[in-house]
Amino acid sequence: MDKTAATLADQLLERHVQHELGALSGERLLADLRGEIGEIFKLCEKATLRDMVSPEQINAVIKRNVVDLEIHGGIPELAGEMAQKVRAAPVQKKTRLRDLISAAQVGEFVDEALTLRHQRERLVEHLIEHPLYQELVAELVYHGVVNYIYEENMFSKNVPGIAATMKLGKRMFNKAVPGLDVTLEKNLKAYIGRSLPFLVRQSQLYINGALTDDEIKDTVMAVWSIFEDRTLAELQENVGELELQEFVVLGYEFWQSFRKTGYFKGCYEAVVAHLFDKYGDEPLQALLEDMGVTQAMVETEVEAFAPPLFDELRRRGYLEQILRRRLESFYHSQVALDILGSGSGGEARQAGTQAATAKPAKTQTNKAQTAKARPTAKAASSSGAGNTKSAPARKAAAAKAESKPKAASKPKAKRAPKPKTD
Numbered sequence: 001m002d003k004t005a006a007t008l009a010d011q012l013l014e015r016h017v018q019h020e021l022g023a024l025s026g027e028r029l030l031a032d033l034r035g036e037i038g039e040i041f042k043l044c045e046k047a048t049l050r051d052m053v054s055p056e057q058i059n060a061v062i063k064r065n066v067v068d069l070e071i072h073g074g075i076p077e078l079a080g081e082m083a084q085k086v087r088a089a090p091v092q093k094k095t096r097l098r099d100l101i102s103a104a105q106v107g108e109f110v111d112e113a114l115t116l117r118h119q120r121e122r123l124v125e126h127l128i129e130h131p132l133y134q135e136l137v138a139e140l141v142y143h144g145v146v147n148y149i150y151e152e153n154m155f156s157k158n159v160p161g162i163a164a165t166m167k168l169g170k171r172m173f174n175k176a177v178p179g180l181d182v183t184l185e186k187n188l189k190a191y192i193g194r195s196l197p198f199l200v201r202q203s204q205l206y207i208n209g210a211l212t213d214d215e216i217k218d219t220v221m222a223v224w225s226i227f228e229d230r231t232l233a234e235l236q237e238n239v240g241e242l243e244l245q246e247f248v249v250l251g252y253e254f255w256q257s258f259r260k261t262g263y264f265k266g267c268y269e270a271v272v273a274h275l276f277d278k279y280g281d282e283p284l285q286a287l288l289e290d291m292g293v294t295q296a297m298v299e300t301e302v303e304a305f306a307p308p309l310f311d312e313l314r315r316r317g318y319l320e321q322i323l324r325r326r327l328e329s330f331y332h333s334q335v336a337l338d339i340l341g342s343g344s345g346g347e348a349r350q351a352g353t354q355a356a357t358a359k360p361a362k363t364q365t366n367k368a369q370t371a372k373a374r375p376t377a378k379a380a381s382s383s384g385a386g387n388t389k390s391a392p393a394r395k396a397a398a399a400k401a402e403s404k405p406k407a408a409s410k411p412k413a414k415r416a417p418k419p420k421t422d
Contacts, residue, residue, distance in 0.1 A: 005341035012340075013331040024310055024319060033302050041295045044284035046273050052284070054274045062268050069258050076252040080245045085238060087244060097235065098228040103221070110220050114213045121208055128204045137199055141192050142185075 313319040
């Protein structure tokens, strides 16, 4: 590895990291984020929902994270603890039921429910057909007849002592004929049982006739007037911590089984299919507008959370670490080192070429000077015997001779032009 290239790579990496750290703070960070949000919303004006994701991908996400995801025991435990904290919060004692929902809102809910008249009649029909209701009707009729015979008929009310006489007669008959009372009760219940279908049909007609819209609304509003001034804490008096925990557990167990049913799968697949039928080929901007998501809304939330988050990541050193991890792989790659090495090597080669070019010129100059000096040396050697000058004198004379300017060469005379002859 070229040491010069490696050094340049480390320097560039350091400068790049510091540049990015500076860009990910303060107003520069917010400006960059606003710009990116704007670009994303511009993209949403052209890209469709189907361009970005398919219905199969959405269904797969729901299946992995809603249906198949194992819910650990800590989740329902935490949910129970939170529910208990909410129940014990001081606000429960300060908040009345009417503070959460008004009488007008209750009336609107009742009016909407009253439009479901067919469903209401079917509900009454199913309740009346239930064996428990039929037993209730039979018991009520039986006790009503018995009480009327022995206590509430006009003879026992208007004739003094008749009620006591009838009770005495009952006891006398029971002594004379043991089991008579049981037989009477059995026969009476048998008669009521034979008459029960008629009684049930009559009760159904009565209920449907009596349950008019006005009657139902008046009844509901009367019940509301009893509870609207009570606080939430008063309404929860008989619900303790244990009962609340049990309800949370029941809800958790229900969800565990319900999410794996074919019904739930059919529901979420129908919702996803409708979403793509309506918005699949439309620009994403249409979906965002219908959901009420605007660019200003996104910018507001980003400005609220991004700066403190990035500041904390910088304080912990994580931001610098992630930048280095992403950039080091490039700056230390062979491609980057080759580019940096070719740049520094090119300058060295250029300097070497200039030196090589200058060296022959210098050599030629030295050769010329040597050739020029040889005749001088020869002349000096020929007259050396008669030359009585000292060495310093000779050097001074040679220097003086070299300093004299050379005589300019005479230019060649140009020939005169021949005269023209007529």
